[in-house]
Amino acid sequence: MNETDLHSSVQKFVDAYSVDVSNDLIQEMDEIKKIHTANFGEDQLQPFELLNSLNKYKLTTLFPNCCIALRIFCTLPVTVAEGERSFSKLNHIKNYQRSTMTENRLTDFGTLAIESKLARQLNFDNIIDHFASLKARKAHV
Structure with missing residues (x-):
């Protein structure tokens, strides 16, 4: 130059x-x-x-x-493709799950879908065990 x-x-x-x-x-x-x-x-x-x-x-x-x-x-982002992918992914999830999901749950599910690489690295065993124990206590009460 x-x-x-x-x-x-x-x-x-x-x-x-x-x-x-x-x-x-x-x-x-x-x-x-x-x-x-x-x-x-x-x-x-x-x-x-x-x-x-x-x-x-x-x-x-x-x-x-x-x-x-x-x-x-x-x-600086070179393109807005990342944002466009996020919105298209959310629209796909929203159309598929609209009738069975609340807004907060839909937002959380959308975040998991957008950040799928990070979500695949997480270990969900403790979360599932904790959730199962909460459900088990409700059943015994």
Whole structure:
């Protein structure tokens, strides 16, 4: 990227995130471009790799705005597909279970379906035993 395009792109970023970064980001980006080859080699680094390299070489105090900008850039969602999947999954569950489930239970069930990878890692034996003991006490009373 040439210097003019870089400066205009950085200025747009600074304008959008003026609370988080200052105009010093432009100078920091120029300095990083100058020292990039000496510190990081000839290869172009991805944003996440650059952020990790800045942390590794303890350069975060020299380039604080750049580190903040990289953290913002690395955490911004690229697409809204995750949210769309969540809503489509909830619609599927809601249509299937609508007549037999309360709103709270439906929300909890939707969360389990959306976070299915995490739910598969859980051990439900203790939860099932506790639930069964509660039901057993109700039966004896």
